Amino acid sequence: MPVRSCTLDRGTNCRMLEIVSLYGAGKRPATVLLVLLAGWGCAHDGLDVRALQSQTATHLAFEQQPTDVQTGAAISPAVSVTALDDSDDVVMGYTDAITVAIGTNSGSSTLSGTRTVSAVNGVAAFSDLSLDNAADGYQLSASAPGLSGATSATFKVTPANAAAVDTIFFEGFESGDKSAWNDDYMPSEHAVVTDPTAAHSGSHYLRIQYPAGGSAGSMSHFFLPGYDTVTASYWVRFPSDWQGYTKLLLLRGSLKDDAWSSFGVAGACPDGTKWFLTNVVKPEDNTLSFYTYYVGMRTEADGVTCWGRYGDTASPPSSYYAPLDVSLGMWHHLEFEVILNTPGVSNGSQRMWLDGTLKGEWSGIRFRNTSSLALNVLTLEGSVNGTQKTESIIVDDVLVTRGRRQ
Ligand SMILES: [Ca+2]
Helix, strand or coil: CCCEECCCCCCHHHCCEEEEEECCCCCCCCCEEEEEECCCCCCEEECCCHHHHCCCCCEEEEEECCCCEECCCCCCCCEEEEEECCCCCECCCCCCEEEEEEEECCCCCCCECCCEEECECCEEEECCCECCCCEEEEEEEEECCCCECEECCCEEEECCCCHHHCEEEEECCCCCCCCCCCEEECHHHEEEEECCCCCCCCCEEEEEEECCCCCCCEEEEEEEEEECEEEEEEEEECCCCCCCCEEEEEEEEEECCEHHHHCCCCCCCCCCCCEEEEEEEECCCCECEEEEECCCCCCCCCCCCCCCECCCCCCCCEEECCCCECCCCCEEEEEEEEECCCCCCCCEEEEEEECCEEEEEEEEECCCCCCCEEEEEEEEECCCCCCCCCEEEEEEEEEEECCCCC
């Protein structure tokens, strides 16, 4: 067969070059090379095999990085890993098996799918990889016998979108900043901390600091126009020497065209046309409680001031299920579901769970008198604290969904 070749530098003269090479194991040099010139574009006769013979795979690299994915779904496009030589060129003749695994397992997931694939033309494609736990900051690793391995870019796994569990917002703080938040009141008290040993997932978490005797401010994320049913959850950890009380998760109802209409309303009595608020709070006795502003709530003695109601002595009443203790010095998973009422009808409800166990429910609530109001703002609220020392809580993996994840 007539053979022409050139410098094999993939230059302009060799655009039509196809190389079919028969290699042995990946690290051995080519023993047989068949160079087919489809276009006869090369400059001169003769086969310069030196470049090909020197093309020995030495290391791996991720070609198609893993992208963000939902739990249980295949990462798409397919992750691919290439075998490269010392010049970072793809070793087309490499056909050995390449294996991927979880490098940084920020959410304690299991990697499913075909994890070992033989390379074709120096590339191994992994088309059905999936992970089972939502978290930020995952990385994959790739390995092959005799080659230096590779670590992928970081990616995020979000909860699966079952029809009723659409994810509205997920924040694991792995970006290292607070850019996902629309409002940051008293920002110096809210720090994204890098510490893999303390984070719930990945290597970052949020620290909310309470100055001695004062407020920790708040951080809010908007999701206008909003929804009629929302579940907000996060992981929260109090220090073992925590003292005092604080609000925790706050779901606001603002007007669908004005995210701010539910701000600055503490102490006011809502009429169901501009705003409502409902919190999960941790009072001084370390137990959990609702703290809700709603239409028809009881006023204070002056007849014009309203402070949030716990519900247990109000009408309609709430139900709490002991024990309601929030243990100190350990992570807890707090979930808060709110279902809005039909406008003008007292048929709204809310429930909360601590570490998966139902701790409170309250139904028969009228949050609104107009469909112009919806659940559309999540606030991490630190507005009250009864201590005389500076202290802080830490938070990670904030999740807002349309339905509760079972
Ligand atoms: Ca995190």
